[in-house]
Amino acid sequence: MLDRGDLIYRCDGGMTGLLCCVFESYTRKEIPADILGMEELTLFPVRDILPDEAHALRVWKSVGKISRQAQRWVALAWLSCEDGRLYAIYRFIRLLYTFGSKTLSMLADDTVNRIYRMVRAVENEAHHMKEFLRFAEYEKVLVSVISPKGAVLPLLQHHFTDRFPEEAFVIFDRTHGMALFYRPYQAYIQTVESLQLPPAGAQEQEMQALWKRYYEKIAIAGRFNPKCRMGHCPKRFWPDMTELAPELLKESPSRQGLPAGIAGTLPTYIE
Amino acid sequence: MDMMEKLEILSDAAKYDAACTSSGVDRAGKKGGIGNCAKGGICHSFSADGRCISLLKVLLTNCCIYDCKYCINRRSNDTRRAAFTPRELAELTIQFYRRNYIEGLFLSSGILRSPDDTCELMIETLRLLREEYRFGGYIHVKAIPGADDRLICRLGLLADRMSVNIELPSRESLALLAPDKHKEDIFRPMALIREQRGIVSRPKGEHFVPAGQSTQMIIGATPDTDLQILRLTQGLYRKYGLKRVFFSAYIPVQEDRLLPAIDTKPPLLREHRLYQADWLLRFYGFDASELLDEQHQSFNPLVDPKCNWAINHMEQFPVEVNRAPYEMLLRVPGIGVKSARRILTARRTGSLDFAGLKKLGVVLKRAQYFLLCNGKMMEGLRVNPDAVLRALISPRDYELAALPEQAPEQLSLFTRAPSGEDMQKCLTGEI
Numbered sequence: 001m002l003d004r005g006d007l008i009y010r011c012d013g014g015m016t017g018l019l020c021c022v023f024e025s026y027t028r029k030e031i032p033a034d035i036l037g038m039e040e041l042t043l044f045p046v047r048d049i050l051p052d053e054a055h056a057l058r059v060w061k062s063v064g065k066i067s068r069q070a071q072r073w074v075a076l077a078w079l080s081c082e083d084g085r086l087y088a089i090y091r092f093i094r095l096l097y098t099f100g101s102k103t104l105s106m107l108a109d110d111t112v113n114r115i116y117r118m119v120r121a122v123e124n125e126a127h128h129m130k131e132f133l134r135f136a137e138y139e140k141v142l143v144s145v146i147s148p149k150g151a152v153l154p155l156l157q158h159h160f161t162d163r164f165p166e167e168a169f170v171i172f173d174r175t176h177g178m179a180l181f182y183r184p185y186q187a188y189i190q191t192v193e194s195l196q197l198p199p200a201g202a203q204e205q206e207m208q209a210l211w212k213r214y215y216e217k218i219a220i221a222g223r224f225n226p227k228c229r230m231g232h233c234p235k236r237f238w239p240d241m242t243e244l245a246p247e248l249l250k251e252s253p254s255r256q257g258l259p260a261g262i263a264g265t266l267p268t269y270i271e
Numbered sequence: 272m273d274m275m276e277k278l279e280i281l282s283d284a285a286k287y288d289a290a291c292t293s294s295g296v297d298r299a300g301k302k303g304g305i306g307n308c309a310k311g312g313i314c315h316s317f318s319a320d321g322r323c324i325s326l327l328k329v330l331l332t333n334c335c336i337y338d339c340k341y342c343i344n345r346r347s348n349d350t351r352r353a354a355f356t357p358r359e360l361a362e363l364t365i366q367f368y369r370r371n372y373i374e375g376l377f378l379s380s381g382i383l384r385s386p387d388d389t390c391e392l393m394i395e396t397l398r399l400l401r402e403e404y405r406f407g408g409y410i411h412v413k414a415i416p417g418a419d420d421r422l423i424c425r426l427g428l429l430a431d432r433m434s435v436n437i438e439l440p441s442r443e444s445l446a447l448l449a450p451d452k453h454k455e456d457i458f459r460p461m462a463l464i465r466e467q468r469g470i471v472s473r474p475k476g477e478h479f480v481p482a483g484q485s486t487q488m489i490i491g492a493t494p495d496t497d498l499q500i501l502r503l504t505q506g507l508y509r510k511y512g513l514k515r516v517f518f519s520a521y522i523p524v525q526e527d528r529l530l531p532a533i534d535t536k537p538p539l540l541r542e543h544r545l546y547q548a549d550w551l552l553r554f555y556g557f558d559a560s561e562l563l564d565e566q567h568q569s570f571n572p573l574v575d576p577k578c579n580w581a582i583n584h585m586e587q588f589p590v591e592v593n594r595a596p597y598e599m600l601l602r603v604p605g606i607g608v609k610s611a612r613r614i615l616t617a618r619r620t621g622s623l624d625f626a627g628l629k630k631l632g633v634v635l636k637r638a639q640y641f642l643l644c645n646g647k648m649m650e651g652l653r654v655n656p657d658a659v660l661r662a663l664i665s666p667r668d669y670e671l672a673a674l675p676e677q678a679p680e681q682l683s684l685f686t687r688a689p690s691g692e693d694m695q696k697c698l699t700g701e702i
Contacts, residue, residue, distance in 0.1 A: 099620075107617040108627030131314050135370045142369065162300040163307045167369065185302070210278055210363070211372050217282045218328065219318035222522045222537050228321025232314070242372070243316060 003031045011049045011086070013037040015078055018086050019056035021049050022093050031094075035086040063093060067101040073119050080118040080150045081176070088114045126155035132233065134242045135169060137204045138197055142169035145195070146240055151176045153189050161187050170195070208242050215243040272353055274363070280353040284333040284344055285379055287524075288436075288487065289517040293325040293374035293409040295482030296431050304405030306368060306375070308431065312409075313374050326377035326411060327367055331355055331392055335381030339438070339449040341492055343524045344381045354383070357396035365404050375409030375431075376400070386417035390426060397429035409482075414464065416456040423460055424479075427467055432482040432514070435460045437507075440500045444493035447529055461486070461511050468512070483514035490545065491538040492521040492530060498568040501548055505559040508552065518545045544570040551577055554608050555601045578604045578663040581641060588641040589648065593622045604663060605638030625649050636662050 009024070009032040011017030021035050024047070036042060064071045077089050091111040095103045106112045125148050133156075135142035142164070153173050160169065161182050168183040172195050179192040200208075238244040294312030314323035330344070332354035338346045355363075364376045378396060383389045393412060400406040412430040414423055427433055435457055439445045442454050467479045486507060490500065504516045520537035523530060548570065551557040555577070562576045563569075571579045581588065581604050590599050592614060600611040613631040617623060624644045629635055639649045640659045648654075 102620050105616045106620045107613055108621070108623055108630055110630075113630045127313075130309075132316070133371050137370070144371070159307075159309075164305060164369070165300055165302050166305065206274075207366050207370065210275060211367060211370070213275060214278055214282050214327070215316060215318060215324070217279055218286050218324060219320045219322075220286055220522060221320075223320035223322070223520075223539065225321040226319060229317045229319060232321065232323065233317040241316065242370070 001029050001031055005033050006044050007032050008042050008044045008046045009035045009049055010038050010040065010046050011035065012051055013086070014051065015075070016051040016053060016056040017049060018078065018089060019059040020052050021086070022059045022090055023052075023055040024049050025090070032090075035090055037086075059093070063096060066096050067104060069104055070096055070101065073104070073115055076122050076155075077115045077118040079152065079154065080122040082118055082121070082150075085118060088118070122150040122152060123155070125150045126152040128237065129156055130159055132237045132241055133171065134240065136200060136208070136242070138200065140168065142167055143195070143197060144169070144171045144240075146171060146173055147175045147236070148173060149175070151178070153178055153180045156180065157187055157189070161185075212243050274359070277353045277355060277359075278329070278363070280351050281329045281331075281333060281355065284350075284381075285328045285330045285377075287343070287519065287522070288328060288377070288379060289322075289519040290411065290434060290485055290487060290515065291323055291325045291328055291377060292432075292485075292515065293411075295514055296409070298407055300407055301405065304407050305365065306406050306408035308374075308407070308409050315371065315373055325374045326409065327364055327373045327375070328377040329355070329360070329379075331357075331360065331378060331380035331389070331396065332383050333381045334383050336384070337382055337449075337451045339452065340527050340529055341438075341448050341489060341521070341524075348525070355396075357392060357399055360396050361399040361404060361406075364400060365406065368406070368408055373408075375406075375411070377411040379413035380415065382415065382417075386415045387419050387422060390415045390418040390422040394422065394425050394429065397426065401429050411482075414460045416452060416460060418460075420463055423463055424467060427464060427480045428477060430480060432485060433464055433480045434485045434487065435464075437486050437488045437503075439493055440488050440490075440495040440503055441493070444495060448492065458511075461513075465511050483512070485513060485515040485517060487517040487519055489521050490518050490542050491535075496568040497541070497545065497548075497570050498563040498565070500545060501552075501559045501563055504545075504549060505552055516549060518542050518549075540572060541570070544572075544576060548576045556598050557602075574660070574663045575665075577602070578637070582659065582663070589643045590641065591643045591646065592628065593618050593645060603638050603641045605634035605636065605641075 007030065009021045011021050018035070021032070025031060032047070033044065038048070060071070063074060074089055074093065077085055077092070088111060092103070092115045095106070095109070095111060099106070103112060107116055129146055129148055129152055133144050133146055135144045137143075151173065153171065156171060157180055160171065160180075164182075166184055170179055170181055172179040172192060177191055177193060178189055179195075180187060180189050233244075239246075292312050293308070294310065296308045297310040298308040300307040312325060314325045316324040318324055332352070333344045333350070334352045334354065335342075335344045335346055343350065360376075360378075364373070367373045368375065378393055380389050380393060383392070393415070397410060397412065400410065409432075410430045411432040411434065412426055414426065414433050414435045416435065437457055438449060438452065445452060445454060461484065464480060464484045468483070470479065473479070488500070488503075500518075507513045507516055520539050520542040521531065521535075522537045523533045523535050526533050548557075548559075548562050551562065552559065557580070561580060570576055574582070581602065587599075588603075590603060592600075597611055597615060600606055600614055601608065606614070610632045614623065614628070614633075617627065617631060622645055623631075625635060625639070628638070628642070628644070635649070639652055640654055640662065642649070
């Protein structure tokens with residue numbers, strides 16, 4: 001293997017592209033110094049890797065053969081959308097090929113630790129969404145708008161479809177421009193730019209008012225502790241929470257932040 | 272009376288119940304129904320006092336025939352009274368649940384007419400939820416002391432968790448402040464629940480209180496010591512197989528010569544220490560007698576119970592990270608259940624050093640004094656009792672402990688816990 005300290009791989013940033021980088025690196029017997037997205041500029045010589053489903057699948061299966069858990073870690077780390085995740089995952093897969101499944105327990109290794117942290121971060125974020133996500137009813141459809149750090153929709157799908165089998169609902173992730181749609185009994189995730197919402201009905205407004213009043217009443221004045229609250233429920237979640245948002249959602253939510261194209265290849269890789 | 276007013280009165284009256292957990296049962300959703308349960312429980316919001324809101328915590332009614340001194344719903348108190356009908360409450364629960372506001376219902380009640388009558392109303396509410404709405408979410412229900420055993424059994428088949436509040440940590444305190452309640456009234460339903468949970472031969476799909484039972488006691492309304500409370504707690508876990516014991520710092524809600532003055536601050540630090548000790552009993556393999564004894568009946572306000580134990584047992588340290596058993600790792604300040612598990616995993620593939628420990632989430636600031644990595648202490652570490660103690664005191668606890676009315680004024684170089692900057696100045700000779 002030739003360690004090319006000056007060569008940079010570029011791929012489309014999707015899971016397929018990333019797995020193809022691993023494939024190319026092994027067929028060309030070279031180790032790139034970094035992996036970037038297609039649009040990113042660099043002064044180093046680059047090799048642009050085009051996505052190829054067959055190559056990606058071979059790599060994906062080889063990882064699964066080593067350990068199912070490793071496969072899960074790779075998918076979750078990718079979902080975390082953290083900077084530098086592409087290269088970190090590449091290094092992690094290399095370690096897997098070298099050390100096998102025991103790589104997963106090398107928690108003090110920098111690369112493994114990085115992946116482990118990403119996995120935890122994205123799982124925690126998904127859990128926060130299960131906690132703090134709020135639905136509002138619009139003409140019998142429950143609609144929720146969230147702004148998570150990672151692309152957590154695939155991790156929410158089972159939880160909410162299992163919980164509300166008879167409801168129709170939409171969860172719109174405005175950070176990543178994708179939405180989970182469900183009606184009995186099918187669900188799918190799709191790229192969405194914005195949602196048009198009608199004004200909330202009378203019953204919806206009443207429920208929101210009841211919930212807000214309940215939220216105020218349940219706090220004990222003698223134990224007031226805003227720091228503790230912020231520790232458990234950081235302020236970045238507040239705008240999407242009925243009881244903590246400054247105002248009801250007035251404008252229609254639309255995508256903000258990260259570029260689109262995250263959804264694409266995903267559902268085939270995670271169940 | 273409209274819904275808003277009812278909800279206001281009945282949630283206001285229920286808020287002093289500490290428990291709001293939805294853990295202990297894993298249940299998948301069912302087609303045609305609504306709701307599932309997650310083993311670890313899910314918090315849905317946090318109120319301004321920092322406590323988790325997981326369940327819709329309300330009373331069915333705040334009318335009560337009893338006259339417990341510490342309780343705002345006591346008969347002799349002049350307060351607004353209200354009651355939900357079972358239908359109203361079931362509908363509200365479902366509407367909140369659909370919007371992902373809550374994990375389920377926490378239902379308690381004042382005693383209307385008789386314990387049996389109240390219990391039947393609660394059963395009707397739960398039956399509506401489970402059978403008509405086919406609700407599969409979490410339900411925590413208070414057992415009504417004094418209700419018929421058969422009613423408690425029916426209630427238990429509909430709920431996930433049941434609790435009987437001990438209220439006060441000793442028989443004497445109970446006699447003083449809750450003259451209508453007797454120790455037997457509390458322990459009898461507890462024993463009944465334990466017994467019913469033990470029955471294995473039930474029809475398929477029938478579970479009695481699958482998430483177990485819990486209880487709560489009020490801290491600081493009576494002169495019971497930490498030692499008494501902790502012993503009682505341990506006894507409850509062992510004897511009645513309780514899942515949780517909750518502590519609730521007493522907040523004065525009314526004037527009574529038997530109660531602390533109305534301007535008394537709730538003993539939050541004491542409550543915090545009890546919870547820390549409770550965790551040590553449940554997850555860290557400690558025994559109550561290791562944490563407190565006849566000579567030390569109260570917790571040290573400055574350091575948490577685990578650190579306190581470690582400082583007094585320095586002969587057992589330092590421990591070798593790469594060889595120490597899990598039980599011993601758990602006893603090191605700065606290592607918790609998660610980091611101890613990670614250490615076990617990581618050392619299977621190679622030996623660990625201090626940098627590695629940091630990556631695993633060990634709090635080295637505390638742990639460094641108690642650990643060896645491959646036979647070596649952390650480089651550059653000087654161990655003297657002062658430095659150890661300073662590292663173990665958390666600034667927050669220091670502030671809580673040093674409330675002016677509790678702590679006598681003491682001459683000190685620092686007005687508050689010495690900060691990193693102070694320490695640096697001290698080392699460089701600026702102070």
